[in-house]
Amino acid sequence: MAPTITALQYYGPKDVRLEQVPSRSCRPDEVRVQIAYCGICGSDIHEYLGGPIFSPPAGEKNPWTGERLPITLGHEMSGTIVEVGPSVSDPKLKIGARVAVNPAWNDRHHGVDPCTACSLGMPNICKRYASYGLSAAGGGLASEIVVKHFACIPLPDSVSLKVGALMEPLAVAWHCIRISGFKEGQTALILGAGPIGLAILMLLRVWGAKRVVISELTASRKQMAKDLGASLVVDPTESVTPKNGIDPVVEATQAAVQADGVDVAFDCTGLQTTLDTVLAAVRPGGTIFNVAIHEKPLVLNLNDVTLTEKRLTGGICYTDIDFRGLIQALESGDVPAESLITSVAKLEDVIEKGLLELIRNKAAHVKILIQPNQVRLAKL
Known part of the structure; x- marks a missing residue:
């Protein structure tokens, strides 16, 4: 039987299901990351309540990535590398390395010539923009994800995996x-x-x-x-x-x-x-x-x-420059990032204690992190 992972699948407004989905193979220029934490973003809530907004519309596919519903939600993630593609040469990206993931896709991911924005150093507004957890294969509200190696941001020893999951909104x-x-x-x-x-x-x-x-x-x-x-x-x-x-x-x-x-x-x-x-x-x-x-x-x-x-x-999103500056700031110890975390829930509780908790009790929270664990299947 082909290996599977547990992932929160988005089928459309108010239809998310925690399911077993096929595990993706790790291509030569990719790495497999075991998810430690994934934050729930306001974008996820918008998708759930009234989308698709950033996700492909029902019955259609994203024109750049080819992804269709259902997609795996979650784009604020950190984890540990558990597999490295054979063409990945970065010595910092090895099995056991702790990383955050830059979920944004641009022309580099698509393997095409850079658009005007990318050529001007603004890949965050690439004309073919997509994102893990919204419109590209895989997301952070899952037990693992396979990503392009250059999407990984190695975390210094002083930066926890919890803070790693905050790297995206901080960036x-x-x-x-x-x-x-x-x-x-x-x-x-x-x-x-x-x-x-x-x-x-x-x-x-x-x-x-x-x-x-x-x-x-x-x-x-x-x-x-x-x-x-x-x-x-x-x-x-x-x-x-x-x-x-x-x-x-x-x-x-x-x-x-x-x-x-x-x-x-x-x-x-x-x-x-x-x-x-x-x-x-x-x-x-x-x-x-x-x-x-x-x-x-x-x-x-x-x-x-x-x-x-x-x-x-x-402005919107981020570039590599922003992640580099942010890492330096986090290493200085002057950024109390973990204070933004108001709750941590297991992946098996992502619907009730994650999405619905933010909808029902928004004022009580800033950032809820989801931590993958042994899960039971659920549907909402």
Whole structure:
């Protein structure tokens, strides 16, 4: 009988099943990774509740990878290499090596000439972008995965496998800070203390931020933002009555940084109200950086940008540069990454204690990690 692995299979909205699926062979340029931990991302929740979004539509295949539903979910993963393809020559990628996985696919994975984005050093926005755990073969919510060898990021001894599973969202935060143009000694505002917002806060300390203000509604996340060193945490629903029509978050932010606004504002929420806030909270010539993925278009008067020479930009995913910078920061010991983990569950409980727990009790969690173990089959 052909070998099988246990994996969480996504068939469509509200249809995920923990099943035995065939184990993939390890090609010459690939490695097999036994999954230690895999984080559940907001993208996974969106796929479950209303997708497919990033996954191929029902009855269709991804045009670049050929993958069809069902696919194995999970793209925030770490583990141990248990098999190495014969053409893999990197001495760091050997059996027993601890690694995180960069799940993003680009033209290098497809073996084709680089597109414009890839040739410009931006493979994160490759025209043929795909991802393990969403649109390419295999995912982290499984007992193992086979990946291209260059997708593996060796973990230093000082970085745990739990933190390794946080590398992907942390790299998103690092990338956003890096391409925002943030400089040491500057000030920042973060709208939303979810996993990425808190990661940005945590990493801004490494980047030498002078002051960081966070706007957040949820009590537990407000407390975590305080614990992670936010200069001020503002609840927009509890703020004082605005003076002269000024947004209370803007007013509190200006008072905290003692200026007409922050140097950089990161919108991690993606609402009309938060867009309006960051536009007003950034100083003249400052930067508004969009982190969020929006469910619907927002309204923007470009005069608000033009007449104050503010810069509006955004970013997504990460590149190898971001992972390298992040590794150095984690090795320094100045990034309390494990504090983002609010729960760890076994793979056999991924549905009830993972996906549904985040849906039902979102305010109680930042990051839930799933740890593969001996499992029973389940369906939802």
